[in-house]
Every structure is written in C-alpha cells, then in structure tokens.
Amino acid sequence: MVRVIVNGAKSGSGARQEKPLSADMAVVNQTAIRQAAAGWLAALPPTLRRMVSESLGQRIGELEEIRLRIERPLLLRLAQTELTIDRENRLCGELSRGYVITQADLEQTLEVLSRGSLYAWEDEFKNGYLTVPGGHRVGFAGRGVLEKGVIRTIREIAGFNYRIGHEIPGCADRLLPYLLKGREVYHTLIVSPPQCGKTTLLRDLVRQISDGEKQLGFAGANVGLVDERSELAGVYHGRPQFKIGLRTDVLDACPKAQGIMMLIRSMSPQVVATDEIGRPEDVEAILAAQSSGVSVITTLHGRDVDEIWDRPYLQDLGKLRIFQRIVVLSRRKGAGTIEAVYDGKTLAVLNKG
Amino acid sequence: MVKVIGALMIVGGCGYCGLRIAAVYERRAETLRIMQNALTLLETEISYTATPLAQALERVAGKLNGDCRLLFLKAAELIGAGDGRPASEAWEAGLETLNKLVPFSAEEKSILLLFGRGLGNSLKEEQLKNIALAKVQLRGVERSAVEAREKNKKMWQYMGFCMGMVVVLLLL
Numbered sequence: 001m002v003r004v005i006v007n008g009a010k011s012g013s014g015a016r017q018e019k020p021l022s023a024d025m026a027v028v029n030q031t032a033i034r035q036a037a038a039g040w041l042a043a044l045p046p047t048l049r050r051m052v053s054e055s056l057g058q059r060i061g062e063l064e065e066i067r068l069r070i071e072r073p074l075l076l077r078l079a080q081t082e083l084t085i086d087r088e089n090r091l092c093g094e095l096s097r098g099y100v101i102t103q104a105d106l107e108q109t110l111e112v113l114s115r116g117s118l119y120a121w122e123d124e125f126k127n128g129y130l131t132v133p134g135g136h137r138v139g140f141a142g143r144g145v146l147e148k149g150v151i152r153t154i155r156e157i158a159g160f161n162y163r164i165g166h167e168i169p170g171c172a173d174r175l176l177p178y179l180l181k182g183r184e185v186y187h188t189l190i191v192s193p194p195q196c197g198k199t200t201l202l203r204d205l206v207r208q209i210s211d212g213e214k215q216l217g218f219a220g221a222n223v224g225l226v227d228e229r230s231e232l233a234g235v236y237h238g239r240p241q242f243k244i245g246l247r248t249d250v251l252d253a254c255p256k257a258q259g260i261m262m263l264i265r266s267m268s269p270q271v272v273a274t275d276e277i278g279r280p281e282d283v284e285a286i287l288a289a290q291s292s293g294v295s296v297i298t299t300l301h302g303r304d305v306d307e308i309w310d311r312p313y314l315q316d317l318g319k320l321r322i323f324q325r326i327v328v329l330s331r332r333k334g335a336g337t338i339e340a341v342y343d344g345k346t347l348a349v350l351n352k353g
Numbered sequence: 354m355v356k357v358i359g360a361l362m363i364v365g366g367c368g369y370c371g372l373r374i375a376a377v378y379e380r381r382a383e384t385l386r387i388m389q390n391a392l393t394l395l396e397t398e399i400s401y402t403a404t405p406l407a408q409a410l411e412r413v414a415g416k417l418n419g420d421c422r423l424l425f426l427k428a429a430e431l432i433g434a435g436d437g438r439p440a441s442e443a444w445e446a447g448l449e450t451l452n453k454l455v456p457f458s459a460e461e462k463s464i465l466l467l468f469g470r471g472l473g474n475s476l477k478e479e480q481l482k483n484i485a486l487a488k489v490q491l492r493g494v495e496r497s498a499v500e501a502r503e504k505n506k507k508m509w510q511y512m513g514f515c516m517g518m519v520v521v522l523l524l525l
Binding site for chain 1: 399403404405406407409432433435436437438439440443472473474475476477479480
C-alpha cells in the first residue's frame with residue numbers, strides 16, 4: 001500500500017491555509033455566533049430561552065445539543081461535555097443539581113415550536129422532528145398515535161432534542177483539493193462516527209463545489225442536494241437557511257433514493273449530494289447516478305474504511321469500488337478532524353490529518 | 354321655555370337609550386353571522402394551505418368587516434408573539450376584547466370559548482371538526498338572536514321615546 005502522507009504542518013499546499021479543521025471551526029466571530037443562535041433560541045419557550053442564553057454567555061457557539069426530558073434535568077451538550085443549569089443560572093457539571101424539566105415546560109415548548117398550530121406540521125410530527133428558522137432541527141419523543149399500523153402523530157410529548165446546526169464556511173477548504181480532478185468531482189464518501197461534523201463538512205463541500213473555487217481553477221458545478229432530514233440545507237418555508245451555493249437545487253424531505261433519481265431526471269446535476277446512506281435502494285440510486293455520469297458525494301456512519309463494507313447492502317458498493325475518495329472523520333482534535341483521505345480504488349492514504 | 358327644553362332633553366335621553374338597546378340586538382345578530390363566515394375562511398386556511406394560526410387568523414381578519422376583526426387580530430397578535438402562550442388563551446383574550454363591544458349571552462360566549470380550547474392543538478382533521486361544530490352551534494344561536502332582534506328592536510326603538518314622554522307628562 002502506498003502511503004503518501006501530506007501532513008498539513010509539514011508541507012503546506014500553496015496558498016491554501018493548512019491548519020486542522022477543528023481550528024477553522026473555532027474561528028467564527030461572536031456576533032455571527034449570536035446571530036446564528038437567534039433561530040434556535042426563538043424556538044425555546046421564554047423561561048428556558050433566558051436560562052440557556054444567560055448561562056452559556058460567550059460559550060453559546062459551542063452548544064451542540066439541548067435535551068429536555070420530562071422530570072429530568074435539562075442537559076446541554078458542548079463538544080464532549082454534558083452540562084446542566086443550576087438554580088443560580090450557572091452551567092454545572094453535576095447533573096443532579098440541574099434544573100428539572102416540568103410538564104409545563106414541555107407544553108410551552110410545543111406551543112412555541114408549533115407556533116400554536118399543530119395542524120400546520122402534520123408531516124413533521126409523523127416524522128418526529130421539525131426544522132426551525134436557522135436550519136436547526138428539533139426532534140421529539142412521546143406516545144405514538146397509530147392509524148392502520150402507521151404512526152400518524154406523536155402525542156404526550158415527553159422529550160425534545162434540539163440539534164444545533166453549525167455552519168462553518170471554509171471548513172471544507174482543506175479537503176476540497178483532494179476531491180477535484182480538473183472539472184470533475186470524484187465520487188466521495190465521508191465516513192464518520194456521529195457528532196463529528198459530517199453534515200457540517202458535507203454542507204460546506206456542497207457550497208464550494210456549487211460556487212466554484214478560483215484558487216483551484218474549479219468553475220463550479222450544478223449540485224443536486226437530496227435533503228431527506230432537512231439537515232443539510234435546513235429548508236424552512238421553502239428557503240434554505242444555510243449557504244449551500246449558487247448552483248445548488250435542494251429536494252427537501254425527499255427519500256434519498258427517489259430524490260436522487262428525480263434530480264438526475266429533472267435538474268441535470270453534475271454532482272448529487274446526500275446524507276447518510278444505508279438502505280438497499282440508496283445503493284441502487286448511487287449506482288444509477290454513477291452510470292449516468294453524475295458524481296455522488298455522500299456520508300456514512302462508521303469509524304474506519306475497514307469496517308464499512310461489512311454492512312448489509314453496502315457490499316456491492318465496496319466490491320465495485322464506486323467511491324474514488326473516502327474521507328474519514330473523528331473528534332480527535334474537535335469536531336470535524338479529518339483522520340485521513342483515502343483513494344477509494346487503491347486505499348492509498350492521500351492525506352493524514 | 355326652560356320646561357320645554359327640559360322635556361325635550363328627557364325625551365331625547367330616554368329615546369337615545371332605547372335606540373342603544375335596540376342597536377345591541379342588531380349588533381349581536383350581525384356579529385354571530387359574520388363569525389360564521391370568519392370560521393369558514395379559517396377552515397379554508399387550515400384545510401388547504403395549513404397556514405400557521407397567527408398568519409391564518411390575521412388573513413381572516415383582513416377579509417372581515419365589523420367587530421369580529423378585533424377578536425382575530427388580538428388572537429393573531431398574541432400567538433405571533435411566540436412566548437409559549439397556548440392558542441386557546443390568545444383566543445380567550447381576543448374574545449374578551451370583542452365582548453366589551455358586543456354583549457354576548459352566556460350560551461354564545463361558551464360556544465366561542467369551547468371553540469377556542471380546541472384551536473391549534475390538534476391535527477387538521479380535528480381542527481376542521483371543531484370549526485364545523487362551532488359553526489353549527491353559532492347558526493343555532495344566531496337564529497335565536499335574530500328572533501330576539503325582530504321582537505325587541507322595534508319595541509326598544511319606540512319604547513325609549515314613549516318612556517321619556519310618560520316621564521315628561523308625569524312631571525308636568
């Protein structure tokens with residue numbers, strides 16, 4: 001196996017800055033962070049909004065998740081730590097001392113989230129999550145109401161999970177050169193455990209490929225984005241809440257496989273991007289996209305290249321070596337650390353983070 | 354001369370009171386009629402476009418004339434504030450505003466309050482049922498409000514003046 005190690009610190013690649021991806025993610029100024037936080041803050045009920053905003057203060061940009069579970073303490077996840085908010089409105093690591101979520105809190109949260117109109121979000125309730133302004137996602141759990149064996153809605157909601165979407169323009173800067181070949185974009189698979197910045201990275205890749213990158217002499221390409229879980233583009237009322245590039249078409253809330261085929265037929269993309277493949281029909285759609293000459297960029301849960309092809313349904317993709325580039329992420333130096341970039345055919349390491 | 358002016362004032366005052374009472378009957382019947390139209394408009398907003406409540410109520414208010422507007426505007430404003438107040442409370446507050454102008458009977462008020470309790474907090478199907486139920490009930494009370502109007506409006510229009518004249522005659 002050929003190991004071509006292009007370590008950032010040792011051999012910079014010309015004009016592009018070579019620093020760890022995690023550092024890029026940290027360099028976002030405070031006002032921008034506050035602005036980005038406004039969307040999800042407004043989706044919290046007033047009491048919780050005040051608590052979270054005041055206790056976090058400057059650290060608001062580090063927040064990744066808020067958990068509200070009935071009769072259990074409120075939990076905030078920042079990077080690797082989980083904190084709660086104590087009676088004095090301070091962050092606190094001892095979870096038993098935290099503010100306990102009441103039924104009334106959850107009811108208020110539901111009112112704010114649905115803006116007093118549950119009927120307007122029927123589909124969202126069927127799926128178990130809502131997208132709020134700013135492109136953040138709020139999932140919920142409760143008692144399912146069935147109709148003919150299919151979940152019709154969720155009642156008696158007992159818990160909310162706010163997943164704060166992060167937009168870090170430039171976080172794919174360092175990766176992009178490995179994924180381009182002249183005017184072509186390689187079939188790329190991003191492999192990562194959960195919470196490692198997979199979605200954030202894919203979003204920025206899409207933006208850069210769509211806009212084009214002058215320094216790399218890449219003019220930009222039409223990108224079709226199938227956003228099954230409304231996470232990538234964060235579409236709210238028809239408008240993408242994140243910057244996804246000027247040549248990007250989004251199919252929001254569409255099943256991946258159907259969405260990919262639909263985009264290929266209708267929007268003639270050069271690149272199709274989607275999140276978290278795994279079902280057999282996803283594999284078929286990717287093969288179809290490849291045979292019609294469309295590059296695919298997608299992501300997969302996993303830790304390393306060795307284990308991913310053992311999954312059910314994915315063997316075909318592994319055997320055929322569809323993906324020309326495989327990127328592995330971790331949290332070693334913070335979310336979005338690039339562990340390695342592999343050549344998908346030879347499994348040579350092109351970059352080791 | 355003073356007596357004539359005094360007599361005129363008494364007759365005028367009593368007559369005015371009578372007209373006011375007559376106008377209330379008219380107003381109640383009219384409001385109940387418009388309220389049904391308003392609910393039909395709301396039904397359209399909910400069933401075809403699933404517009405969120407704040408916007409839907411505002412749009413309905415925009416198409417209404419008369420006092421009902423106030424209820425819808427107030428409720429839309431409170432729901433739109435996004436401070437976790439349930440839609441039913443917002444509707445109640447709107448109803449209070451309207452009730453100051455139009456004195457509803459206990460039955461009419463309870464119909465509107467009950468409708469408000471179901472507002473927003475269920476799926477489309479139930480929302481439409483809730484609206485349909487309120488419309489049927491409103492049609493019922495509108496009929497009795499119209500009957501009361503027919504019976505009492507004319508009477509109060511004349512009665513005020515007559516009472517005034519009786520008082521004047523007694524005082525003379």
